Amino acid sequence: MxxxxxxxxxxxxxxxxxxxxxxxxxxxxxxxxxxxxxxxxxxxxxxxxxxxxxxxxxxxxxxxxxxxxxxxxxxxxxxxxxxxxxxxxxxxxxxxxxxxxxxxxxxxxxxxxxxxxxxxxxxxxxxxxxxxxxxxxxxxxxxxxxxxxxxxxxxxxxxxxxxxxxxxxxxxxxxxxxxxxxxxxxxxxxxxxxxxxxxxxxxxxxxxxxxxxxxxxxxTVKDSALLITLGQESKWDYLAQLPGVSHVEPIDQQRFRLTLSGSTSAADIAQAIVAHGDKLYELRPDQGNLEQIFSQLTLGETNP
Structure with a gap:
């Protein structure tokens, strides 16, 4: 076309x-x-x-x-x-x-x-x-x-x-x-x-x-980072081993920021967490990610 x-x-x-x-x-x-x-x-x-x-x-x-x-x-x-x-x-x-x-x-x-x-x-x-x-x-x-x-x-x-x-x-x-x-x-x-x-x-x-x-x-910008909320008793160390997850950043005891790689989607991550037997209360794109990309490229910032 x-x-x-x-x-x-x-x-x-x-x-x-x-x-x-x-x-x-x-x-x-x-x-x-x-x-x-x-x-x-x-x-x-x-x-x-x-x-x-x-x-x-x-x-x-x-x-x-x-x-x-x-x-x-x-x-x-x-x-x-x-x-x-x-x-x-x-x-x-x-x-x-x-x-x-x-x-x-x-x-x-x-x-x-x-x-x-x-x-x-x-x-x-x-x-x-x-x-x-x-x-x-x-x-x-x-x-x-x-x-x-x-x-x-x-x-x-x-x-x-x-x-x-x-x-x-x-x-x-x-x-x-x-x-x-x-x-x-x-x-x-x-x-x-x-x-x-x-x-x-x-x-x-x-x-x-x-x-x-x-x-x-x-x-791609939306899905490259996800914010998730798990149950209070979750042992979150397995998150880094999920396919397509390149980095896990704890925000507090229940909330985490996941950085994705490749073609991994939010649906893939949700399915993997549930299959692991964990409770998933929230999953949404990290809406600050586009702002971070913009700042890094136009202000010379290197830290996400």
Missing amino acids: AALIHISNITRRYGDLCALDDVSFELQPGEVLGFLGPNGAGKSTAMQIICGTLSPTSGQVIINGADLQSDPITAKGHIGYLPETPPLYPDMRVDEYLTFCARLRKIARSQVALSVEKTKQRCGLAQVGSRVIANLSKGYKQRVGIAQAIIHNPRVIVLDEPTSGLDPNQIQEIRDLIKTLSQECGILISTHIMSEVRAICDRVLILHQGRLVYTGPVT
Whole structure:
């Protein structure tokens, strides 16, 4: 299956400053890809290059088979983009704004009304079409921002901090929407929120000082360390002998952190503990693990 985004050896220089240094990666259909990095890592530069608003010094960007440099109109037609601050016109009504966006995207005049209605349904905006955007809650404004990004049914959606400033309920609604949209396209998300990555991303990229320093499935990050709680009478010394366990760290008399190796899953560990005759009260991914990887790679920390 052909990649929706193919980034090959992208470099961007500003005089003596190298903002991006030989970065390569791909986005696959149906994938939600998390784009992480500290401030100044080069995320914004990379996203501008992907969206065609900034040219790379060297390298190649292919969007759904179209070369962004030699065929920019076709390539950009495959992209929907939501910047951190949604590009809304607050004095317009939702229907008016989305109609305007559909015309900008060169949707046939006879199809504009249908496209607006379908997009409102997808984004949960069916009941607010006649509302003035300025009077909407921040969560609904964010939905309108996503709606303008997808109204032309792009194959690639680029979202910059899509849940920034939202309350917990709004965050969950936007996450659910992103998961639904990913069934029909590929999504690239730039965020500083680790829980966001764990909740909705399939794979994560970490940039540091313009270089790509980590790439891997989020499931691997989640499962590489587990927190477990055993019974009070457990003799836990057997844990280190379980297949796939490379390290055991006691937290207290009943709780332990297990570091896994290879393809061992949480289900394998649970089955092994129960088969040993022990009582397993809790087993969950160590959610601090992604933060630890991020810190080690971007701050030079070596201790987990």
